[in-house]
Amino acid sequence: MNLLDPRLEDELGDGYLERVRSAQYQTALCLLLEIDRPFGRFHWTNVADRSVPFIGLIEHTNFIEPVRYGGRRFLYVANYLEPGDALLDLGPDELIDSYLPGLRVVNPEFTKDWIRERWLHVEAAAQPVVTSGYVRRIPPLRTPSPGLILANTTQIYPEDRGTNYSVRLGTEAADALLESVREREAVGAAS
Template sequence: MNLGIIGAGATGLTAGWDAIRAGHQVTILEAARELGGLAASLDVGGVPLERYYHHIFRSDRDMIGLIEELGLGDALRFHKPTTGIYRGGKLIDFTSPFDMVRFPEFSPVDAVRFAGSSAVLKAVRNGERYNDLTALAWLRKWAGKKATSAVWEPLLRGKFGDRAEQVSMAWLWARIHCRTFELGYVDGGFERVYAALRDGIDERGGKVEFGKAVETIRQEGADGPAVVHCADGSSYSFDRLIVTTPQPAFAKAAGLPADDAVWKNQYLGATCFVLELDRSVIPYYWLNINEPDFPFLAVVEHTRMIDPSVYGGRHVLYIGNYVEREDWRFTTEPGELLDRFVPYLQRINPEFDRSWIQKWHFSKAGFAQPVVTPEYRALIPGHETPMSKVTLATMAQIYPQDRGQSYSVAMSRKVTASLGLR
């Protein structure tokens, strides 16, 4: 079979890897000039580093299995990084269960309710029982008003803004149930995984082509080939096409009508700074910002997990956000945006000075975080599309999880198996 794949992220590259080993011809078309999709990398001190913070959990069996399959198992290391919360002008340890129940705003009853509700969510195996519930309503009832207002609500509002009250409890269950205290990272970055997939495809006669922004996808007749036209004027014809782009991008390229379900789920954009610093800023790997006036969601000091010597002695700090694409934090020129963020970094660490920043990078993606409401599940499109030779495999079809490298690998393998490509 002559297989085309749109997107060289985790889903597309895994599908290409499996299909070409099964004897099919594979061509992957990627709009960007780099591998990895939302896990794409930039260079820090001569070492690839993800544009948006990435790690995996002990529970991410599909990604771990793929890493081992590619011969990179020895490069995957698990760490026990620290977590904090910034609230009330203070840094609060929030790494262990003991830290959590000692949260300064909790009474003994609050601590018990917080711990008990979290334990329930870890114990429940099927999160779809929460499909019809909103997260904040469930949390106020079971975790308690204090734990919700101090811990959960600031996080949900920081991530989803005005849509926080609509977020599904099934989505939050997945965030708690599937996560582990240990985090995994590949020596040299996840770029090594995606490069190994690309190299494996290349070595077997497949192609990964960059700068191929897709303009249209059509099918010739009821059972004819899928035809892809790209912005650079090139075109391709495939026996079968797998599309891994976000739903709206696929709907536009495929010319689907406005009332088609594929348009209906909503996405937030993501923005992320990577700061290369000459010293550390926070005493944690991950710092949640639980102050409503802050313009960003989280600060992640990657070199609290991976030694700065890996990056030429630079300390690496991410400043991450999920925002509407019309929001000023998405549309502002990056240099100006960083200037506006600096005073908030100084609130976290009063000693912080802009001179600590030796170099910075900025990335943004328009479709990075689906807004998972109780109605979301009913709006998830199937993998089959109105074109019989075109299959959709995108992050919105990962439920109740909504993205993540391991879930992308699992979905890719489910799709290729269903199409007889493995």
């Protein structure tokens, strides 16, 4: 989707837009299961076994107790994938089927009968991919268009994107906006 009207696109210029458009992302495939009993003992399990087709299990109700959710239990099966990965074409039930052997690696007793409800969410621009020379391609917060500030996860560097860094970026964006307003006021006062 193109959010820029032609005038603004001209104002930003090719150099800035090239930086913005050079961002590459992994897609997040978020499968949330409501289950009728605990899946495991842990809140957060990172999975680095390539034979398992997902990268993490976050059993939320091992952190915040089920009583807070009317006795319901939730397991988030996390995955980050290259665009075009075959798993992205699956619906929630097909995805559960393809995850089943992996879920059983972690808990051999798990069966689909444990699942009460399921939700599948997909976010294409979920995880910026940092490649060689990345730092030189990060678009500055202040764009070439006066008063227009850009702030997104591609500008969080060298840390990985996260809510705490987004708060920092928000503060930096507000500072950048104030700076540009002050500069325009100073130019206005001088002329």
